[in-house]
Amino acid sequence: MIPDTETVRARWARVQHHLRADGVDAMVVVKPQNTFYLSGYTPMIYSHPVLVVLPAEGEPVFILHALRAHSSRTVSRISDIRPYGRWAKEIGPDHWWQVLAGVMAERGLGDARIGIEGEFLPVNYQRRLELTLPGAVFSDTGQALMRARYVKDAAELESLRVACEIADAGMDAALEAVAARRSEVEVSSAAMRTMQEVWSSLHPDRLAMDFGNLEGGVFNALWAYSLVGDRVPMNSAPPTSRRPVDGEIQWTVIWTAIDGMHAENERSVAVGPLPAERQRAFEALLAIRAEVQPVLRPGLTCAEVYEAARESYVRHGYGDYLPGRIGHGLGLGPHEQPSLGPNDDLVLEPGMTLTFEPNLRIPSFGGLQHSDSLVITEDGHELLTHTRRDLIQV
Amino acid sequence: MIPDTETVRARWARVQHHLRADGVDAMVVVKPQNTFYLSGYTPMIYSHPVLVVLPAEGEPVFILHALRAHSSRTVSRISDIRPYGRWAKEIGPDHWWQVLAGVMAERGLGDARIGIEGEFLPVNYQRRLELTLPGAVFSDTGQALMRARYVKDAAELESLRVACEIADAGMDAALEAVAARRSEVEVSSAAMRTMQEVWSSLHPDRLAMDFGNLEGGVFNALWAYSLVGDRVPMNSAPPTSRRPVDGEIQWTVIWTAIDGMHAENERSVAVGPLPAERQRAFEALLAIRAEVQPVLRPGLTCAEVYEAARESYVRHGYGDYLPGRIGHGLGLGPHEQPSLGPNDDLVLEPGMTLTFEPNLRIPSFGGLQHSDSLVITEDGHELLTHTRRDLIQV
Numbered sequence: 001m002i003p004d005t006e007t008v009r010a011r012w013a014r015v016q017h018h019l020r021a022d023g024v025d026a027m028v029v030v031k032p033q034n035t036f037y038l039s040g041y042t043p044m045i046y047s048h049p050v051l052v053v054l055p056a057e058g059e060p061v062f063i064l065h066a067l068r069a070h071s072s073r074t075v076s077r078i079s080d081i082r083p084y085g086r087w088a089k090e091i092g093p094d095h096w097w098q099v100l101a102g103v104m105a106e107r108g109l110g111d112a113r114i115g116i117e118g119e120f121l122p123v124n125y126q127r128r129l130e131l132t133l134p135g136a137v138f139s140d141t142g143q144a145l146m147r148a149r150y151v152k153d154a155a156e157l158e159s160l161r162v163a164c165e166i167a168d169a170g171m172d173a174a175l176e177a178v179a180a181r182r183s184e185v186e187v188s189s190a191a192m193r194t195m196q197e198v199w200s201s202l203h204p205d206r207l208a209m210d211f212g213n214l215e216g217g218v219f220n221a222l223w224a225y226s227l228v229g230d231r232v233p234m235n236s237a238p239p240t241s242r243r244p245v246d247g248e249i250q251w252t253v254i255w256t257a258i259d260g261m262h263a264e265n266e267r268s269v270a271v272g273p274l275p276a277e278r279q280r281a282f283e284a285l286l287a288i289r290a291e292v293q294p295v296l297r298p299g300l301t302c303a304e305v306y307e308a309a310r311e312s313y314v315r316h317g318y319g320d321y322l323p324g325r326i327g328h329g330l331g332l333g334p335h336e337q338p339s340l341g342p343n344d345d346l347v348l349e350p351g352m353t354l355t356f357e358p359n360l361r362i363p364s365f366g367g368l369q370h371s372d373s374l375v376i377t378e379d380g381h382e383l384l385t386h387t388r389r390d391l392i393q394v
Numbered sequence: 395m396i397p398d399t400e401t402v403r404a405r406w407a408r409v410q411h412h413l414r415a416d417g418v419d420a421m422v423v424v425k426p427q428n429t430f431y432l433s434g435y436t437p438m439i440y441s442h443p444v445l446v447v448l449p450a451e452g453e454p455v456f457i458l459h460a461l462r463a464h465s466s467r468t469v470s471r472i473s474d475i476r477p478y479g480r481w482a483k484e485i486g487p488d489h490w491w492q493v494l495a496g497v498m499a500e501r502g503l504g505d506a507r508i509g510i511e512g513e514f515l516p517v518n519y520q521r522r523l524e525l526t527l528p529g530a531v532f533s534d535t536g537q538a539l540m541r542a543r544y545v546k547d548a549a550e551l552e553s554l555r556v557a558c559e560i561a562d563a564g565m566d567a568a569l570e571a572v573a574a575r576r577s578e579v580e581v582s583s584a585a586m587r588t589m590q591e592v593w594s595s596l597h598p599d600r601l602a603m604d605f606g607n608l609e610g611g612v613f614n615a616l617w618a619y620s621l622v623g624d625r626v627p628m629n630s631a632p633p634t635s636r637r638p639v640d641g642e643i644q645w646t647v648i649w650t651a652i653d654g655m656h657a658e659n660e661r662s663v664a665v666g667p668l669p670a671e672r673q674r675a676f677e678a679l680l681a682i683r684a685e686v687q688p689v690l691r692p693g694l695t696c697a698e699v700y701e702a703a704r705e706s707y708v709r710h711g712y713g714d715y716l717p718g719r720i721g722h723g724l725g726l727g728p729h730e731q732p733s734l735g736p737n738d739d740l741v742l743e744p745g746m747t748l749t750f751e752p753n754l755r756i757p758s759f760g761g762l763q764h765s766d767s768l769v770i771t772e773d774g775h776e777l778l779t780h781t782r783r784d785l786i787q788v
Contacts, residue, residue: 044619045630047729071628086718088627088755118518123510124534126517140518189594193587200583207632225438233482234465236439238601324480335441361482 001206001259002040003155008077010153011037012060018144019056019115026055026107027115027141028100028129032211033332034117034145035062036260041076043068044209048085049096049125052078053103061107063099066090097132104133115141149331150338151351156261157375160330160353162203163256163263164373164384170195170224171265171387174252178269179394184226184239184250191224191254203258210257211332221257226250232268232366246272249282249366255334262334264355265385266371270393278365282391284316285360285368289389291315292326292358296374296381302344309340309358318360326358330373352376356383395600395653396434397549402471404547405431406454412538413450413509420449420501421509421535422494422523426605427726428511428539429456430654435470437462438603442479443490443519446472447497455501457493460484491526498527509535543725544732545745550655551769554724554747556597557650557657558767558778564589564618565659565781568646572663573788578620578633578644585618585648597652604651605726615651620644626662626760640666643676643760649728656728658749659779660765664787672759676785678710679754679762683783685709686720690750690768690775696738703734703752712754720752724767746770750777 015038019027029035029052036042038052039062048065062078066087073081083092084099093099104110110133116126118140129138152160173194177187199208199222210221225239229248236253244250254265270282291312295305306326313322325341330353338346340354357371373384409432413421423429423446430436432446433456442459456472460481467475477486478493487493498504504527510520512534523532546554567588571581593602593616604615619633623642630647638644648659668676685706689699700720707716719735724747732740734748751765767778 042632043630044632045728067629071631074628088715088757116517118521119516121517122513123515123517123520124512127512183598185594185598189590193590196583196587196590200579204577204579204633204635209632234468235461236437237465238436238438238603239598241598321482334439363482 001159002075003077003153005077007153007155008038008040011148012054014148015054015145016056018148019054019141022115022139022141022144023113024056024115024139024141025112026053026109027145028053029117029145030125031117031120033260036211037149037332039076039078041072041078042207042209042211042260043071046211051096051100053100055107055109058107061103063096063103066092097128101132111135113137113139115139115144117142117145146337149336150329151349152331152353152375156331157351157353159206159259159261160263160373160375161384162206163258163261164265164386166195166198166203166222166258167254167256167263167265167373168386169198170222170254170256171252171267174224174226174254175267175269175387175392175394178226178244178250178252178271181243181271183241183243184228184231185241187226187250187252188224188239191252192222195222195224195256206258207260208258209260211260221255223256224252224254226252229366233361233363244271247275247278249274249278249368251367251369253371257334260332262330262332263373263385264330264334264357264371265373265387266357266369267387267392268368268370270391273393281318281360281362282368284318285358286391288312288316288318288358289356289370293356294380296348296354296356296376297379298348298350298376300348302338302340302346302348303342305340305348306342321360321362323359323361327355329354348376350376350378395553396469397471397547399471401547401549402432402434405542406448408542409448409539410450412542413448413535416509416533416535416538417507418450418509418533418535419506420447420503421539422447423511423539424519425511425514427654430605431543431726433470433472435466436601436603436605436654437465440605445490445494447494449501449503452501455497457490457497460486491522495526505529507531507533509533509538511536511539540731543730544723544740545743546725546747546769550725551745551747553600553653553655554657554767554769555778556600557652557655558659560589560592560597560616560652561648561650561657561659561767562780563592564616564648564650565646565661568618568620568648569661569663569781569786569788572620572638572644572646572665575637575665577635577637578622578625579635581620581644581646582618582633585646586616589616589618589650600652601654602650602652603654605654615649617650618646618648620646623760627755627757638665641669641672643668643672643762645761645763647765651728654726656724656726657767657779658724658728658751658765659767659781660751660763661781661786662762662764664785666787668787675712675754675756676762678712679752680785681710682706682712682752683750683764686752687750688774690742690748690770692742692744692770692772694742696732696734696740696742697736699734699742700736715754715756717753717755721749723748742770744770744772
């Protein structure tokens with residue numbers, strides 16, 4: 001579902017505000033998440049560079065391959081589309097940088113201060129920018145753009161709610177498969193098939209998509225993996241044929257992305273009755289969650305939330321197992337700022353979307369982690385994933 | 395399924411051969427596909443940089459976050475693993491560049507000629523490399539590494555065969571859904587669910603995975619989309635609730651990635667009897683495919699194959715619709731070299747893997763394209779996808 005023009009124009013204004021604060025005259029945006037944010041258009045496959053030129057004042061320009069000219073014209077909220085390359089009867093200059101040079105000259109930005117995405121833009125692209133605009137001065141304004149994306153707009157929150165609904169359905173299927181003592185792969189696949197069904201039958205006009213890199217695209221964002229017992233501390237690892245045995249803990253991770261917005265739902269499950277050490281750890285983790293959760297409210301910094309968690313871990317005797325953070329931002333990327341860790345002074349604001357996921361990784365038996373997606377509200381937060389969060393035993 | 399140590403060591407030797415030819419002393423490899431190729435290990439989520447230092451002679455070193463130390467030790471074919479950051483009791487220097495500085499000093503590579511991936515490495519990483527190794531000289535050796543990956547080894551071909559088998563199963567499900575006049579989304583989702591079933595029940599020891607970018611990961615590589623009628627010329631676009639009507643052509647694209655190796659299977663399908671213009675175009679495309687396919691054999695350049703296609707398009711009266719290329723390399727990326735286009739002088743060799751996908755995009759009614767995955771053999775090629783390739787009508 002493509003956000004309306006008004007929504008996208010408000011995004012331009014937010015980013016432009018931060019660009020002016022950073023003292024640049026324009027930003028050349030290449031990262032797929034960001035060009036999607038500013039245009040509402042994704043080619044899905046990023047085999048040919050897609051660029052948005054966003055001046056600090058005025059309308060942006062979209063530069064993309066002739067191959068994408070037709071589809072972008074039907075969808076993009078940026079109306080000034082300039083193709084490069086050839087595709088059937090659509091013929092532009094051979095290269096994106098030739099189009100860029102023309103746009104910058106036309107806008108009087110040839111010798112301007114230009115922002116780029118330093119954490120993303122490949123070296124060769126930067127060299128090409130420098131050759132194309134020899135009088136320009138470049139600086140990294142990736143953070144300026146990211147700051148504009150912290151607080152989500154109504155369209156993003158709507159997409160996130162759908163992403164969470166699908167993630168919940170996937171988790172229901174995963175819990176059922178764990179109860180049947182299925183393997184890591186079977187649990188993962190059961191969740192993914194269910195999410196496909198829910199997406200295609202209930203939300204077919206939403207995009208189930210993720211973002212690729214500059215070489216190719218990756219798109220199928222209804223994703224799950226599951227790890228058992230001593231494999232949990234691997235954190236992220238391809239699932240295997242390993243099945244749980246009684247007394248183990250199985251951990252399932254679900255990530256969905258709807259209209260690009262990422263949701264997360266993770267649950268640890270006791271397979272049969274747990275030995276005492278595991279039972280105690282699971283109960284402690286639930287107590288820590290209960291103590292820290294009320295602190296997720298506007299006005300506090302991420303570091304203050306983390307400090308509350310630290311105290312709670314120590315109080316329950318698990319100070320040695322305090323993770324590096326207990327949650328992270330959700331947006332067009334699966335891991336965004338803010339980070340609920342010790343060094344983030346960002347103040348939580350209504351409209352920010354986060355995961356809440358304190359964990360215990362205990363080498364002797366594995367690990368425990370429930371993760372929920374939430375949005376900060378005027379007076380606290382709202383959990384957007386709804387799977388039961390207690391000591392789940394199957 | 396992780397390739398054995400011998401296979402991975404042969405990959406090092408191939409890349410090192412090209413690095414020496416390019417005149418560098420070592421390469422710092424960051425692109426996920428490439429670090430996977432050289433190690434057999436993927437963390438799936440690339441939230442923290444993963445680096446391989448491959449000297450032009452000798453053993454490589456793996457640099458990754460402490461969070462991945464445990465899982466990489468159980469899987470990686472590079473045995474020299476140096477973690478940075480902290481994760482439970484695993485504690486390294488804070489940053490990857492501190493570890494890198496130590497490794498380079500130890501190997502006498504502090505002032506060396508260093509290769510980087512210019513098309514991938516972000517500007518800020520390159521700045522960090524320059525600060526860390528002020529005496530080093532950097533050059534782009536991304537192509538050297540890519541050249542080493544052109545000819546696939548036995549492990550890669552085995553993975554590709556499984557990727558093709560799953561893609562074929564997905565296409566069978568898609569064709570059935572098209573026959574039932576389902577929507578673009580329903581056709582796509584039916585294919586994806588079937589591929590999940592085939593992967594999880596028949597190939598659970600294989601990784602169904604794709605590669606993300608530096609921010610996050612994307613993993614679920616059993617992917618399909620379908621476009622109907624006038625939507626086909628969009629080439630890649632999110633599927634919608636649009637259903638076909640009789641006389642239209644529906645085009646379904648399936649991409650799978652097994653153990654990272656990408657396969658492609660695409661089919662155009664006539665929904666009911668076609669009007670004369672479409673029928674004629676479909677027959678012409680099949681004739682073009684039949685004429686060009688025998689040219690896919692070792693010893694010819696990509697440009698020669700393309701020239702054969704050009705002649706065939708002209709002969710059948712579709713010279714105006716000649717696409718920019720009629721196939722592309724398949725590997726750890728979905729679109730790799732070689733490109734079956736006019737400007738590629740690369741000579742086809744046994745073991746290279748490609749798509750074969752001449753197409754006709756005709757604005758008045760949409761487009762037509764079958765795509766198969768294949769491997770170049772000693773005396774020609776072997777098609778690895780097996781869905782029927784005639785004028786499919788449902």
